[in-house]
Structures are given as C-alpha cells and as structure tokens.
Amino acid sequence: MAVVIPIDxxxxxxxxxxxxxxxxxxxxxxxxxxxxxxxxxxxxxSDTVIVLDRVRELRRWxxxxxxxTVTLGAGVTYTELMTEPLASLLPxxxxxxxxxxxxxxxxxGTIGGNLATCSPAGDTLPVLAALDADVHLASLNGxxxxxxxxxxxxxxxxxxxxxxxxxxxxxxxxxxxxGYAKVGVRNAMVIAIASACVIVDEDCRDVRIALGSVAPTxxxxxxxxxxxxxxxxxxxxxxxxGVAAEIGERAAADARPIDDHRSTAAYRSRAVALLVGRLVxxxxxxx
Amino acid sequence: xxxxxxxxxxxxxxxxxxxxxGESLLYVLRERLGFTGTKSACExxxxxxxxxxxxxxxxxxxxxxxxxxxxxxxxxVEGLAATGTPSDVQQAFVTAGAVQCGFCTPGxxxxxxxxxxxxxxxxxxxxxxxxxxxxxxxxxxxxxxEAVAAAARARLAAGAGSIDDRGET
Numbered sequence: 322m323a324v325v326i327p328i329d330x331x332x333x334x335x336x337x338x339x340x341x342x343x344x345x346x347x348x349x350x351x352x353x354x355x356x357x358x359x360x361x362x363x364x365x366x367s368d369t370v371i372v373l374d375r376v377r378e379l380r381r382w383x384x385x386x387x388x389x390t391v392t393l394g395a396g397v398t399y400t401e402l403m404t405e406p407l408a409s410l411l412p413x414x415x416x417x418x419x420x421x422x423x424x425x426x427x428x429x430g431t432i433g434g435n436l437a438t439c440s441p442a443g444d445t446l447p448v449l450a451a452l453d454a455d456v457h458l459a460s461l462n463g464x465x466x467x468x469x470x471x472x473x474x475x476x477x478x479x480x481x482x483x484x485x486x487x488x489x490x491x492x493x494x495x496x497x498x499x500g501y502a503k504v505g506v507r508n509a510m511v512i513a514i515a516s517a518c519v520i521v522d523e524d525c526r527d528v529r530i531a532l533g534s535v536a537p538t539x540x541x542x543x544x545x546x547x548x549x550x551x552x553x554x555x556x557x558x559x560x561x562x563g564v565a566a567e568i569g570e571r572a573a574a575d576a577r578p579i580d581d582h583r584s585t586a587a588y589r590s591r592a593v594a595l596l597v598g599r600l601v602x603x604x605x606x607x608x
Numbered sequence: 609x610x611x612x613x614x615x616x617x618x619x620x621x622x623x624x625x626x627x628x629x630g631e632s633l634l635y636v637l638r639e640r641l642g643f644t645g646t647k648s649a650c651e652x653x654x655x656x657x658x659x660x661x662x663x664x665x666x667x668x669x670x671x672x673x674x675x676x677x678x679x680x681x682x683x684x685v686e687g688l689a690a691t692g693t694p695s696d697v698q699q700a701f702v703t704a705g706a707v708q709c710g711f712c713t714p715g716x717x718x719x720x721x722x723x724x725x726x727x728x729x730x731x732x733x734x735x736x737x738x739x740x741x742x743x744x745x746x747x748x749x750x751x752x753x754e755a756v757a758a759a760a761r762a763r764l765a766a767g768a769g770s771i772d773d774r775g776e777t
Contacts, residue, residue, distance in 0.1 A: 322629045324675040346673060350653055353671040356630050357651040365630040372676040423741020424719070425668045426653055509740030510654055 325371045330378040330459065333371065333486060338461040340369040341483035347373050347396060347434035350426050379433065379488065384410060389494045392457075395433025395487040400424070402432065402445075410494050413451070413518055417444045417501035423509050433487040436472065439479045440512075442534045446473065447518035448501055450531035450539045454492040460485040473538045497521030498604025502596045503533070514584040515592035517572070519600035526555050530568070530597055535576035535589050545571035545597065553605050560605035569598030613678050617643065618687030624674065633677050634658045634669035637684060645685040645714045656742030659715040659722075660684050666722035668741075685714035688721055697721055697759045704755035708746035716742045720756045728763050735760070 325343070327333040337343060344365060346352055355361045373379055379396035384406070391410050393402075399418035401407060408415035414432075421427050421444050435443045436456060449456075449469045456472040458465050458481065469490070472480045481487065499520040505511025516533035528549035530542040549568045553560050578589035612625040615636070622641050634651070637643040637660070647657035651670045658669040661683040689695035694702065697720045707713050716739060723730055723738040730738065735756050744752060 324629050324673065326676060326678070346676065349671045349673060349676075353632060353673065354652040356673075357632060357670060362630065370629070370673065370675075372673065374676065422653065423656065424722070424738055425656060425659055425666055425741045426671075428665045429667045429671060509737075 322365050323369050325369060326375055327371065327373075328375045328377060330376055330486075330488065333373060333376045333379075334459060334461050334484075336369070336371045337486055338484045340371070343369040343371045345371050345373065345437065345486070347437065348398065348429040348431045349434075350422065350430040351434065351438045351440075373433070373486070374431075382407065382489075384494070390491050391494055392489055392491045393432055394489045395436070396431050397433075399427035399430050399432075399445075403427070411448075411452075411492055413448045413499035413501045413520060414445060414492070417448045417516075417518070420444055420501070420503055420508075420511070420513075426510075432490060436469075436487055436490065437479065437481065439473050439475075439477050439538065441476055441536065441538055442513040442516070443539075444501070444503065444513060444516065444533070446539045447516055447531040447533040448520075449490060449492065450541055451499075451518040451520040451529040452492040452495075453529070454490050456490050457488040458485050459488045464488070466491075470539075470541070475537045478538075495520060495522045495524070497523035500600045500603055502600055504592045504596065512583065515578070515589045515596065517593050517596040517600060519597060519604065521604045523555075526550060528553070528568075528601075530572050532572060532576055532593050532597075535578040535593055537577075540575060540577075542572040542575040542597075544575065545569075549601065553601075554608060557608070558605060559608035560601060561608045562602070565598045565601040565605065566594075568601050569594040569596070572597040613675055615641075615674070615677055615682060616680065617641065617682045618684060619681075627674070629673075629675045631674050632670050633660070633662075633672040633674040633682070636674035637669055637682075643684045643686060647711055647714055649711070653741075654743070655712070655715075656719060656739075657712055657715040659718040659742065661718065661722060664722075664725075666719055683718075685718050688717065695721070696762060697724065697756070700755040700759035700762070701752070704751045704758060706747065706751040706755040708744075712742060712744040712746075716744070716752060720759065723756070724760055724763060728760065730760050731757065 325336045379394040382393045402418040501518045503513040503516035513534045520529040573594035578586040612623045649655045649657040653668045660669045
C-alpha cells in the first residue's frame with residue numbers, strides 16, 4: 322500500500338490513472354470510518370490511497386458575477402461553505418453545511434467528498450439538486466460536466482468512472498428565499514432521517530424542491546414545484562398556510578421512503594411534507 | 609514504500625516506523641508514539657475524544673489518515689501547555705469543576721482552545737455549537753460550558769488575542 326499526496330490536479334489525475342482502483346481520500350470523514358472498522362483493510366493492504374486535501378485547484382472557489390454562478394473546488398470544506406462571502410452567495414448550502422456533524426467533521430469534510438459518497442442522506446446533495454448544479458469531472462482522458470441529477474445514480478453510486486476525479490461543482494446565485502432543513506435525533510452529529518431543500522428563484526418565479534433520505538438518492542419534486550409556482554402569491558411574497566401545506570404534501574407524494582434502523586417510511590413521508598411546508602412558509606409568510 | 613514517515617507533533621519531529629499506512633492519526637499518536645492524552649472511543653468521529661489540531665484546524669484524529677498528516681503540524685492536548693502549568697482553559701475546567709471521569713476532557717480542552725483562538729468573544733450558543741462534537745457522559749455539560757465561558761471572559765478582560773497559550777512539551 323502507498324499513500325500518494327499530490328499537490329496539483331495534474332499530479333492527482335496521473336496518480337488516479339496509474340492506480341484506478343485507488344482509494345480516494347478527501348476529508349476522510351466517511352472513508353476513515355470504514356477503514357477504522359476494518360471494512361477497507363483488505364483493499365488497502367495491496368492498494369493505493371490518493372489524498373486530495375493538498376490539491377490546490379480543488380481548494381479554491383470563485384464567483385462569476387456576470388454569469389451569476391459560483392464554482393466550488395471539490396475540496397472546499399463545510400466550514401468554508403458556512404463562511405462569508407460564500408454563505409451569502411449560496412445560503413441553502415451554508416445552512417445544510419451547518420447541519421453536518423460537528424465542527425471537527427465540518428473542518429475536514431468536503432463538498433466533493435459528499436458527492437463522491439453519494440449517500441441518500443448527504444446534506445449538501447438536496448441543495449445541489451435543487452440548484453440544478455453542474456458537477457465537473459476530470460481524468461487524463463479529459464474533462465466532462467454532468468448535471469448533479471445525472472451524477473447521482475443511486476445509493477452510494479455515482480457516474481464517476483475509473484481514474485476519474487470530482488474537480489468541482491458550479492451552482493447559480495439566485496435571488497429569493499432558500500433553505501435546507503432536516504430531521505434527526507438532535508442538532509449535532511445527525512445523519513438525516515429526512516431532509517428537504519426549497520430554493521426560490523424570484524426572477525424566474527419558480528420554486529425548486531429536493532428531498533433527501535426518502536429514496537435511493539436525492540429526488541426532485543416536479544409536481545410540488547409546478548404547484549408552488551402556480552399558487553404562491555409572487556407579487557406580495559405571501560402564501561396561505563393551506564398552499565404551503567399542499568406543496569409539502571405533493572412533495573411527500575414523490576418520496577419513496579423505506580423502513581430502516583433510523584426511522585420508518587411513514588414517519589419520513591410525514592417529516593418531508595412538514596419540512597417542505599415550513600421552508601415554503603419561511604420564504605412566503607402567511608397571507 | 610518508505611520504512612518510516614515523519615510527523616510534526618507539538619513542535620517536534622517524530623518518526624513512525626514499520627507502520628501500516630492505513631492507520632489513523634489517532635492510532636499512531638497513541639499506540640506508536642505514546643501521546644495518550646488524545647483519547648480513543650468511537651473511532652467514527654462521533655464523540656470528539658480524539659480532537660487534535662492539524663495545521664491549527666480542529667479535527668478528529670480518528671478520521672485523519674496518519675500518513676496524510678506528513679508535512680503538517682499536529683497539536684495534541686499535551687502541546688497546549690507545559691506540564692505543571694495549565695493553560696487558561698485547563699485551569700478554568702479545574703476551577704469550574706468541569707471534570708468528572710475525565711475521559712472526554714482532553715478533547716474538550718482542545719476544542720475549547722480552537723474556539724477561543726478563532727472567536728475569543730464566544731458566548732452561550734456559540735460555545736454550545738463549538739463543543740457539539742464532544743460527548744461527555746458524566747457531567748451533563750453545565751460546568752463544561754461554564755468553564756469555557758469563564759475562560760472566554762478572562763481572555764476578553766486580558767485583551768483578546770494577546771495571549772499566546774501554546775506552551776512547550
């Protein structure tokens with residue numbers, strides 16, 4: 322086993338190409354749990370670990386005011402996403418990041434790692450889905466960009482191919498309320514039992530809704546989104562409680578939750594309906 | 609594959625010999641180098657007992673690959689103050705009676721140092737959030753929160769940011 326610590330993207334891609342089965346280590350907050358539990362030991366004994374936390378291109382982010390987008394390097398941490406000016410540019414992403422683990426976890430964990438793990442409960446993933454973010458991938462064979470909805474394929478399954486790395490993600494800077502909420506047993510150190518993101522685009526007068534932990538991967542809720550766009554009071558920025566609740570119910574109807582060790586399908590459906598309703602009312606107070 | 613690698617811990621270089629490269633920083637600190645102040649409990653980032661600073665950033669040592677910490681500076685609880693002369697945070701824990709069994713204490717001390725370095729004016733909710741990754745099963749947290757708030761007040765009174773609380777080992 323070898324530990325490779327590239328300091329630029331080119332070196333990282335060459336390392337990934339030379340050892341396409343290598344374990345890729347970003348913040349380590351998911352991978353090291355498995356390593357410590359012995360689940361990765363056999364793979365690690367004979368293989369390579371590529372450590373990405375010093376790859377300078379991955380640690381950067383940039384704001385393009387003309388195109389109104391932010392591009393985040395895959396190595397940007399949750400703590401950085403919570404810090405200004407990023408927090409104001411992408412407020413729902415900051416809010417989701419604040420719900421991740423603890424300060425220790427947020428200092429280490431990265432947005433690229435969250436994407437690569439692709440847990441149905443990944444906290445930034447509903448936000449990226451609701452923002453219609455683009456994921457940038459690169460290998461020695463070239464670069465490609467996928468909508469996040471095409472990147473996330475299932476439970477811990479992504480479109481990443483052998484030797485390919487997540488370089489970053491581009492998300493739009495939108496005008497309008499946006500938020501993320503999740504249900505768990507306490508505020509810190511919680512893996513979402515159910516989560517929701519609601520993003521309002523005031524300029525286009527549309528609403529994007531995404532749910533976590535209620536399907537094999539993150540889902541969008543097109544029926545609820547159409548209902549929201551058509552029934553919210555855009556001129557006054559208000560909504561009746563009935564409209565907000567109906568948007569929540571329609572979002573929950575798109576969920577396909579399961580019973581597992583964390584919760585039940587019935588609880589999860591109810592939870593996402595309420596979370597979506599609350600997030601809508603946060604942006605559109607009672608009429 | 610090198611037969612050893614070097615870690616910078618509390619200002620000194622330490623060679624790690626004949627190690628399996630998949631070992632966590634926590635394992636190497638405790639089992640190979642004898643820095644037993646850093647405690648091992650959950651090994652999945654849940655409890656905060658193994659909190660250390662890597663390049664001055666608070667992390668769980670159990671979630672850091674030791675081999676990936678080469679070239680960085682690691683600060684453990686032993687590196688916060690010289691033996692026999694507790695740091696202000698450590699003294700505040702003693703004064704407030706914030707220690708019961710003591711197992712979580714080193715992690716909490718490191719986390720509190722990280723907080724007060726970043727936000728010397730931290731109060732109430734900010735302290736709670738900063739310590740939310742450190743689990744204590746004895747105290748009920750009241751006196752821990754009191755101790756950190758007292759240390760913060762003392763630092764403010766003494767002039768925020770002017771105190772260098774790093775000792776030597």
